Amino acid sequence: MGAEVVMKKCQVILASGSPRRKELLGLIFPDFTVQPSPFDEKSLNPADFSPERLVETLSRCKAETVYNTFCNDNTDCIPILVVGGDTVVVSPDGEVMGKPASSEDAARMLRTLSGRCHRVITGVSFFYRDGEKQKAKTFSVETKVWFYPLSESEISGYLDSGEPFDKAGSYGIQGLGGLLVQKIEGDYWNVVGLPAGRLKRELSACGIL
Amino acid sequence: MGAEVVMKKCQVILASGSPRRKELLGLIFPDFTVQPSPFDEKSLNPADFSPERLVETLSRCKAETVYNTFCNDNTDCIPILVVGGDTVVVSPDGEVMGKPASSEDAARMLRTLSGRCHRVITGVSFFYRDGEKQKAKTFSVETKVWFYPLSESEISGYLDSGEPFDKAGSYGIQGLGGLLVQKIEGDYWNVVGLPAGRLKRELSACGIL
Numbered sequence: 001m002g003a004e005v006v007m008k009k010c011q012v013i014l015a016s017g018s019p020r021r022k023e024l025l026g027l028i029f030p031d032f033t034v035q036p037s038p039f040d041e042k043s044l045n046p047a048d049f050s051p052e053r054l055v056e057t058l059s060r061c062k063a064e065t066v067y068n069t070f071c072n073d074n075t076d077c078i079p080i081l082v083v084g085g086d087t088v089v090v091s092p093d094g095e096v097m098g099k100p101a102s103s104e105d106a107a108r109m110l111r112t113l114s115g116r117c118h119r120v121i122t123g124v125s126f127f128y129r130d131g132e133k134q135k136a137k138t139f140s141v142e143t144k145v146w147f148y149p150l151s152e153s154e155i156s157g158y159l160d161s162g163e164p165f166d167k168a169g170s171y172g173i174q175g176l177g178g179l180l181v182q183k184i185e186g187d188y189w190n191v192v193g194l195p196a197g198r199l200k201r202e203l204s205a206c207g208i209l
Numbered sequence: 210m211g212a213e214v215v216m217k218k219c220q221v222i223l224a225s226g227s228p229r230r231k232e233l234l235g236l237i238f239p240d241f242t243v244q245p246s247p248f249d250e251k252s253l254n255p256a257d258f259s260p261e262r263l264v265e266t267l268s269r270c271k272a273e274t275v276y277n278t279f280c281n282d283n284t285d286c287i288p289i290l291v292v293g294g295d296t297v298v299v300s301p302d303g304e305v306m307g308k309p310a311s312s313e314d315a316a317r318m319l320r321t322l323s324g325r326c327h328r329v330i331t332g333v334s335f336f337y338r339d340g341e342k343q344k345a346k347t348f349s350v351e352t353k354v355w356f357y358p359l360s361e362s363e364i365s366g367y368l369d370s371g372e373p374f375d376k377a378g379s380y381g382i383q384g385l386g387g388l389l390v391q392k393i394e395g396d397y398w399n400v401v402g403l404p405a406g407r408l409k410r411e412l413s414a415c416g417i418l
Contacts, residue, residue: 027385143392148406176236178398179406183352188397189387197357197388 010130010208015066015084020174024194025083028203035070037062037084051090052140055123058086060138067127079130081208087193089169090119097169106170107155110180113169115149120169120191124199128208135206141195143186145173150180219339219417224275224293229383233403234292237412244279246271246293260299261349264332267295269347276336288339290417296402298378299328306378315379316364319389322378324358329378329400333408337417344415350404352395354382359389 012032014025022034039061046054063084070080089097091112100106120143128135163177164170171177173184173191187195203209221238223231226245234241248270255263272293279289298306300321309315329352337344372386373379380386382393382400396404412418 027388148410173397179236179409181396181406183395184397185394186392187390188382188393197390200388201357 010079010081011070013066013070013080013082015063015082018085018193020172020193021085024189024192024196025199027196028200028209035066037065039065046096051088051096051119051121052123052142054096055086055088055121056125056138056140057123059084059123059140060125062086063125063127067129071127071129079128081126081128081203083124083126083199085122085124085194087120087122087168087190089113090121091169092116092118099166099168100164100170103159103165106159106164109170110150110155110158110164113147113150113171113180114155115147117144117146118169119143120145122190122193122195124195124202126199126203126208128206135208137202137206139198139202141187141190141198143184143188143190145184145191146182147180148182154180219288219290220279222275222279222289222291224272224291227294227402229381229402230294233398233401233405234408236405237409237418244275246274248274255305260297260305260328260330261332261351263305264295264297264330265334265347265349266332268293268332268349269334271295272334272336276338280336280338288337290335290337290412292333292335292408294331294333294403296329296331296377296399298322299330300378301325301327308375308377309373309379312368312374315368315373318379319359319364319367319373322356322359322380322389323364324356326353326355327378328352329354331399331402331404333404333411335408335412335417337415344417346411346415348407348411350396350399350407352393352397352399354393354400355391356389357391363389 012029014022014032014034015037017036041058063082067082091097097109100109121140123140125138161176163172163175171180173181189196221241223234223241223243224246231243272291276291300306306318309318330349332349334347370385372381372384380389382390398405
């Protein structure tokens with residue numbers, strides 16, 4: 001996709017440990033480093049933010065923390081780009097769903113989503129520096145997701161797969177959880193964890209790609 | 210997902226050589242055989258059908274040909290399930306797009322889809338037999354896909370990746386082609402080639418799962 005020339009002289013860092021974000025960023029950049037952010041998410045109170053502002057703020061804090069670690073005052077170093085992301089599920093009742101605390105919590109979330117439409121919002125931030133030139137951008141993308149009505153045996157079968165436990169909203173649309181989804185409206189990869197097409201365009205608009 | 214018990218006593222056959230359909234059917238069935246159908250698609254004239262009827266007919270012919278090969282008059286044999294699928298892209302102008310004939314054809318298709326909304330329709334058929342009991346079903350699912358406006362360099366970069374050439378409409382939404390997609394409305398896996406969630410529910414409704 002024409003990204004190779006730029007990337008030979010830019011250090012790209014993903015400030016997230018998510019294997020799904022890693023896979024998606026790999027569609028834009030052939031080569032990058034993963035550096036999960038040390039930023040403590042618990043230092044923010046989710047109740048103080050709308051879901052959009054929450055994921056935007058979290059993605060910015062995650063990316064900026066890593067950027068500050070890698071960037072220094074030496075303007076002769078090669079360009080650096082740090083990308084961060086954060087995803088939440090907003091239930092039909094407005095509850096912001098993170099990762100489940102337990103099996104019971106995961107079952108409760110899946111029952112809440114069953115047969116209804118919810119929102120998935122991913123915030124993305126990037127920080128870029130090339131000598132004196134600096135760029136930074138934060139945005140969020142929303143996708144609507146409709147679940148099929150789920151039976152109790154379907155919910156317990158899905159819990160048994162182990163898939164729900166590290167996923168916001170207790171499902172992964174790219175795995176067995178995709179069998180629970182009737183349709184979506186919006187960007188699919190945004191539900192997976194990174195709206196890669198939009199990110200590529202935002203990077204182009206900033207002259208980074 | 211509770212499918213394992215049934216599958217121990219049922220021979221499942223995918224009548225398609227598509228690696229993408231293989232991956233998606235694997236979400237429903239832990240174990241199955243791939244047997245691409247010998248049915249000659251060219252024996253049908255696409256102009257004689259609406260896009261929905263075309264993919265439904267092709268999926269049925271593909272699955273039935275394989276079913277007839279494997280099924281015999283011995284009602285004592287283990288149950289057999291054959292699944293077939295066929296996907297087309299319908300351009301904003303109503304052109305039914307199959308796989309591109311050449312690089313120029315692929316570029317033409319991508320230019321046609323650029324910045325606009327098109328439809329992806331997958332037809333699915335299954336044939337099932339358990340002793341005297343027989344079931345068969347055909348359905349189709351439509352998903353709307355919006356492309357970002359594409360530059361000529363983006364189109365040529367995508368062609369260089371080699372990805373477009375075995376794909377209806379000249380793109381694969383699950384690969385680099387996903388970077389061209391702004392949003393969808395409907396089932397994502399239907400665009401990939403098999404609406405697995407809907408198929409699972411249709412099989413359940415027939416008492417097969």
